[in-house]
Amino acid sequence: MRRMKRMKAPFAAKRFVDEEFPHCQAALLAGSVIRGEETPTSDLDIIIFDNQIEEAYRESRIEYGWPIEVFVHSLTSYKDYFRSDAERARPSLPRMVAEGIVLKDSGILSTIKNEAAELLNNGPAYWSEQTLTTKRYMLTDALGDLIGTQNEAEALFIANTLAEAIHEFVLRTNGQWIGASKWIVRALKQYDEDFAERFVKAFDAFYKTGNREGIIKIADEVLAPFGGRLFEGYSVGK
CATH class of the missing domain: 3.30.460.10 (Beta Polymerase, domain 2)
Incomplete structure (x- = not known):
């Protein structure tokens, strides 16, 4: 037809x-x-x-x-x-x-x-201190999972989680709107084209070769202004 x-x-x-x-x-x-x-x-x-x-x-x-x-x-x-x-x-x-x-x-x-x-x-409302702390902890946790896993199938989906989390963290902490699906890259480009390019290259390298270093580096970069990775001392509901 x-x-x-x-x-x-x-x-x-x-x-x-x-x-x-x-x-x-x-x-x-x-x-x-x-x-x-x-x-x-x-x-x-x-x-x-x-x-x-x-x-x-x-x-x-x-x-x-x-x-x-x-x-x-x-x-x-x-x-x-x-x-x-x-x-x-x-x-x-x-x-x-x-x-x-x-x-x-x-x-x-x-x-x-x-x-x-x-x-x-x-733009969106800024995160509260508690939300920022929670998001910092969750990003650290996912990053640790990627660094530690030896299971390549698991690593694929951990990387997916990190892509969402990194994009959300950098945009929300800079007062920018976030995206979903194809709008993740578009939102990042609207914020900072250089960062968006490095973000895409880091995940592209992982999916093509399994190299995790680019993702680790960019995650640490966005966490650095807020004290870096967070595990010890994090508490909810205490």
Whole structure:
């Protein structure tokens, strides 16, 4: 069966909104297609603002040759998602709203976009001393596991844990938003391209050759300003 030819992304997104949400107050197209990072597997991220809905929801569709992820909000529900994203330090919805191109607007998007931009510019709340201590201990613990294990299968997954932990630690201690999956590297590049390059090289070397030294070095680097590795004296609930 011949694959359906894709419409241009903005046209497909606009048609989807017109046909599926004709009475919405506003709609945005976000994601890789508007950043010039489109790949053969890219989808359309569409955000809908509709005062007729009672609860926000997300839905996946395939239309006009495109996989479509649609995020539907009332004129107030997005605020809860903004708040939740800020608390977890991964601003998925605010970022989509801030960068999104307008598909439809009854006059409300300027305010919502300003809210998203302000949240992004403010950055996440800084860790408390207790949280910082706990994260420092957890990073030390995972690092010790990587140094000590002789099981290469286990080492693969310890390294995965360290990649998440190192990226989170360096970004949160510097007041930056974190990422997940492909956004780990993107978030690191937004913070410091040199650090991001060294981070990728360290893990690339491990996965290709088993050399752990680069990971150990970069973990110690991010821990150093906060006293280095932490084990002795760490306590919870005492």
